[in-house]
C-alpha cells in the first residue's frame with residue numbers, strides 16, 4: 003500500500019455534515035419515556051404499599067397523613083427516574099465502547115474517532131481486525147479481505163480490490179489493509195436496511211445478580227407472611243380492622259428488601275467508573291464481580307509486560323559479536339553492514355512494527371553514507387509472516403535489469419530452515435541465538451537471496467535460495483512497575499502466566515526479571531503434541547509458554563478452566579478473540595487491540611499496561627467486599643423496624659412506627675447509608691489473601707447471622723429505652739420520638755461499626771470517607787428536623803423531646819453500637835484463645 007493518503011474531509015466539513023445528517027448509528031433511541039417509567043414505578047411494591055396506607059388514612063378520615071404519604075410517592079418516582087437515567091447512561095457508555103472505532107483521515111492526518119462520528123465521504127483506513135463502521139467503496143487495497151457473514155451468512159472471506167470493491171458496515175476486515183470512502187452511514191447502510199443491530203448489550207444474568215434476586219424474593223415472602231400474621235394478631239388483640247391493616251402495611255414496608263437490587267446496580271455502575279479511573283474500561287458489568295475471583299492471569303509478553311520499544315543491541319555475523327553500546331558515536335564495522343542492510347530491506351518501507359522501526363533508526367544512524375540503503379528500489383512482492391513460518395520476505399526490483407533481491411528476516415529456526423543450513427552451521431547459529439536470547443533479547447535471523455527477473459515469483463518463501471547473513475538481538479525492556487505488580491499478584495494468591503510468540507530462552511529471561519517462575523516452560527510445539535487431558539495436568543506447574551501461536555491460547559484457557567481456575571487473559575489480535583471469549587475475563591488492549599478483540603473482551607485496557615490489570619483486580623475484590631458490607635448492613639437495619647412493629651403490640655404499648663416513619667427510614671436514611679460502603683477504600687489485607695472461591699456466596703450464613711445479631715441487639719436497646727421512657731411517665735409522643743432517635747442514631751453508628759470489621763474499635767471513628775461524613779451530617783440534621791421542629795414533628799406523630807432526653811437517646815444509640823463492637827472484639831479474642 004502506498005503511503006500517500008487523500009487528504010479527506012476537513013474538520014469543519016465533517017462536523018457540519020455530522021450535524022446535518024446525524025450520527026452513524028443504527029436503531030432507534032431506546033430511552034424510556036416518562037409514562038413508561040411511571041408505569042414501572044406503579045408496579046413497585048413500595049409504591050403500592052404507600053398508596054394502600056394512604057387509602058386507609060383517607061378511609062379513617064386523616065387526609066393530612068394521606069397527603070404526606072403522597073409526597074413520598076413523588077420521592078420514589080424521582081429516585082426511580084434518576085436511577086433509570088443513570089443505568090441508561092452507563093449502558094450507553096458501554097455501547098459506545100463496543101461500537102467500532104474508525105481510523106479516519108481528516109485534514110490529511112489519520113485520526114481515531116468513535117465509529118458513530120463517521121460521516122459520508124470520510125476516508126477511512128482499514129486494517130486487519132477492524133469492524134467496518136459504514137458502507138463505502140475501496141480506494142486502495144493491500145491483500146484486503148472481509149468477513150461478510152453477518153450480512154450474507156457466507157463465512158468465506160471476500161477479497162476486496164480497489165475501484166469496484168465495496169465494503170459494508172458491520173463486516174470484519176480479516177486480512178490486509180486498505181482505504182475506503184464512506185458512501186452511506188447509519189440506517190442507510192446495508193446493515194441498517196436489514197434492521198440488524200450489532201451492539202445489543204443486555205444485562206446478562208450473573209451469579210451475584212441471581213443471588214441478590216433470590217435473597218430479595220425470600221425476604222419478600224417472609225415479609226408477606228409476617229405482615230399477614232401481624233395484621234391478624236392486631237385484629238385479635240386490639241380490634242379495628244383498618245388499624246390492623248395499617249400495622250400490617252407498616253411492617254410490609256419495613257421488611258420489603260427493595261434496596262438490594264438498587265445497591266447492586268449502584269455498586270457495579272460506580273465500580274465500573276472507579277475501574278475506568280485506572281484506565282480500564284468495563285464492557286461487561288459481570289466482569290467486575292469475576293475480577294475478585296481471578297486465580298490465573300495470563301498475559302502477553304510484548305507490550306503488556308514489556309514496553310514494546312525495541313532497540314538493536316546486539317549483532318552477530320559469522321561467529322563474531324558486536325554490542326551496539328560499544329560503538330556509540332563511532333562507525334559500524336564493515337562486517338555488520340550487510341546484516342543491517344538486509345534487515346532494513348526485509349522491513350516495511352514505512353514501518354509501524356517496533357522491531358522494524360529499530361532497524362530503520364539504526365540504519366539511518368550507521369548506514370547513512372554507505373551504498374547499503376536503497377531508496378530507489380521498488381518493492382515488487384511481499385511474503386507475509388504466518389504461524390507456520392515465522393519469517394517475512396521482501397522481493398525488490400533494482401536497476402540491474404537482471405536480478406531481483408530478496409531479503410528475509412524472522413525467527414532463527416525459521417531462517418535456518420529457509421537457508422537449508424547443514425547440521426553444524428545450524429547448531430552454531432542456534433548457540434549464537436541462544437546466547438543473545440538468554441539476555442532477554444528478541445533474536446531475529448536475516449537472510450538474502452537473488453531471483454532472476456525472467457522467472458515467475460514463487461508462491462512460498464521456501465523456493466528462494468536463501469543465504470544466511472546474520473543475527474540481530476533487540477532489547478525490549480520490562481516496564482519498571484511490572485515486577486512489583488507481579489509480586490502483588492503472588493501475595494494475593496494469583497498466578498501470573500506469560501504467553502509469548504517469542505523464543506523460549508528470551509521468554510525465560512524476561513520471565514525471570516519480571517519475577518515469574520519460568521523453570522518449567524512449554525513451547526507451542528510441545529503444546530500441539532499434547533491432548534487436553536495431559537495439558538490440564540501439566541498446566542498447573544507451567545507459568546511460561548513460548549513460541550505459542552494465538553490459536554493455542556484457546557487450548558491454554560480451556561486447560562486452566564478444566565482445572566477449576568478462574569482465568570483472565572489478555573489479547574489484541576484477530577486470532578486472540580476465541581481465547582478472550584473463552585476466558586472468564588477477556589482483556590483487550592485498547593491501543594494495539596483490534597475491534598474483534600475488543601468485542602470479544604469484557605475489559606479494555608486504555609494503556610496497554612500490566613499494572614492496570616492488577617489495579618482492576620484489587621478494585622474487583624474491594625467492590626465485592628463493600629457490596630457484602632452494604633447488604634449485611636441493610637439486613638441489620640431491617641431488624642429493628644420489624645422488632646418495633648411487633649414488640650409494642652405484645653406488651654400492650656402505643657405503637658412506635660407508622661408508614662411515614664418507615665418511608666423516612668427506607669427511602670432516605672438507609673439507602674444513603676448503604677452508599678457509604680461503596681466509597682470504602684478496602685483494607686490492605688484484600689490483596690494479601692487468596693482469591694475468593696468461585697462458589698463463595700455474597701451472603702453466607704455467618705454474614706446473615708452477624709447482620710441479624712446486630713439488628714437484634716439494636717432492637718433490644720431501642721425497645722428497652724422506649725419502655726423505660728414510658729415507665730418514667732414520658733408521654734407516648736415524646737417516647738416515640740426518643741425511640742426513633744435511638745433507632746436512627748444506631749443505624750448511622752452501625753455504618754462505622756460494619757466498616758470496621760477488620761479493624762479495632764478505635765479505628766471505627768478514624769478516617770471515614772467524605773461520603774460517610776456527608777451522609778452522617780445529613781442524617782443528623784434530618785433527625786434534628788423531624789424531632790425538633792414542632793410542625794414537622796407533628797406529621798411524624800412526635801412531640802419534640804427536651805434537649806436532655808434527646809441527648810440521652812442519642813447517646814444510647816451510639817452506646818448500642820459500641821457494645822456491639824465490644825462484643826465482636828470479645829468474640830474474636832475468645833476465638834483466638836480457644
Ligand SMILES: Nc1ncnc2c1ncn2[C@@H]1O[C@H](COP(=O)(O)OP(=O)(O)OP(=O)(O)O)[C@@H](O)[C@H]1O
Pocket residue numbers: 302303304305355357358387392393394411412413414444445446501502503504505
Ligand atoms: N515483523 C517481523 N519480522 C520478522 N519476524 C517477526 C516479525 N514479527 C515477529 N516475528 C517473529 O515471530 C515471532 C513471534 O512473534 P509474535 O508477533 O507472535 O510475538 P508476539 O506475540 O508479538 O510476542 P508476545 O507474545 O510476547 O506479545 C518473533 O519472536 C519473531 O521471531
Ligand SMILES: [Cu+]
Pocket residue numbers: 336339340372373374
Ligand atoms: Cu559497507
